[in-house]
Amino acid sequence: MAVHKNASPLQMIGLYLWKHKMLYLLSIPGILYFVVFKYVPLAGSAIAFQDYNIFKGFSGSAWIGFKNFDKMFAYMEFVRILENTLLIAAYDLIFAFPAPILMAMLLNELRGMIYKRLVQTVIYMPHFLSWVIISGIAIGLLSQEHGIVNHLRSWIGLDRVYFLGEESYIKSIIVGSGVWRDTGWGTIIYLAAITGINPEQYEAAEIDGASRWRQTISITLPSLLPTITIMFLLQIGHFLDFGFERVFVFLNSLNQSSGDTLDTYIYRVGLLQQQYGYTTAIGLFKSIVGLALLVTGNALSKKATGEGLY
Template sequence: MQATGKLQYWIRHRWLYIFLIPGLIYLLVFKYVPMFGVVIAFKELNLIRGIWGSDWIGLANFTTLFDSPHFYRVLRNSLLLSIYQIVWGFPAPIIVALMLNEVRQMAFKRISQTILYLPHFISWVVLAGILINFLSPSSGLVNHLITSMGYGPVRFLMEPSYFRSIIVSAEIWKEVGWGTIIYLAAMTGIDPTLYESATIDGASRLQRIWYITIPGIATTVVILLLLKLGNILDNGFEQVFLLYNPLTYETADIFETYTYRIGLQDGRLSYATAVGLFKSIVGFVLIVSANYAARKISGKSIW
């Protein structure tokens, strides 16, 4: 009887399962099938002999990785850049979503949302060009303002100390509007009678935000934070690659750019795979640990 009930449920919701098929195929082809390639990390890859014909070298690539003086620099830069993005970038769309949710003029709200969404559709190639022009020491708008106040021009993109701030600021400007979509959607699920009851009881607007809106989207915030922590070593290749240079390697070189150089430029594909596998393992451990901690502390988690 139970099996018959499940079959009827599947038949009744068959279109939902059919719509899942393209996504499942995408995950299978582009996420799970390539996992077999991690065996390259344990071999000395020979392109002529192929993956399975190459010599097995065990953990030699990982030993080389941990002994490399570049590894700790890359690890430090990746972690610091991710921490900066979490500390400054993660709360930004939440704050903007809370502000938009309080706007009562719908025309102004829609215009504001459209303006905030637009930077998301600008490619990093274009945005990098804009940043280079804005921060140019000779013709950039920012340095024109600095020199007009009597100071000398600043070579922002040549100074390692400025690199993280530039990347994080550009990331926030580009994605803050797009990130509000999920939070605004979560806010629509909050029972409006809660706001009405709070208003009758004399709660101010800030009190309604603190005691109703924020708890109402807490589950969404926790889930997105856990996913962000799981990708803590994924800083994005394009934005860093387009803006960094040998002078800023000290603070700008991250796992993505390091893997690109050693894998594609130097041809050390096995070593590059080992670097990528290490990064994936760290991400997996972090997301499992963060999920466990969130479930214990707040009772909210992904699984």
């Protein structure tokens, strides 16, 4: 389509949109999803500054400024739950984030394609199980009377332990179950990045006498660095957003004080006790912290590696 040299900017935009109209039509469902479910709900953040009454709505509820935020840090219960969330999120970042990277590099070393695809399928499968099923499997394995873990402990002469009733174990159970469930799924991105590495680099390294281990350290890992950086930035953006269902299915009256996170606290106080303004303030606090971590991490990443989200 020819464009006149004297066309106005609006005409240029219109011609460009018309030229790529099919691409924009295909993008409409995605755009609508983000508008309806991501941007429109942002208006609800105003509840954080109100003594919100569900019957009076936005316009009828009294504005109370930052009192809900003052309430957050005035209660020791919130401080304890924030500490739990930070610890669980930190453990997840330390142990769960590197797991798919290591798994992808190990799978890349398998030479038998049939065996490689079989292993990939097996480690992908847990991702498609709901957290209710995952918790049922974990409870079955860790049961004090019938769990295989306690049977092994008895076999070697150790006492049986009620793992889900001990506060000291709940964080490890939550993080460990997440590692088992999502490690295989996370390898998809890293395996795709590995397939994009020029094979001539490996051939040249092999001619120079580099071992497989040396090739992994000097070629595979550096080539994965841009992908690792992007995935890391995406994860720290959700640092406090650990997920409700993932934690809630493992909680009981014995381990709640150590396993309770901001998401389960919001459910208990916001929905069950109907403190909508207070819990909206907590959600807004989570979003601000995530945004600050994302912006800071992106700036540091661009300075250190030259890679970033924007």
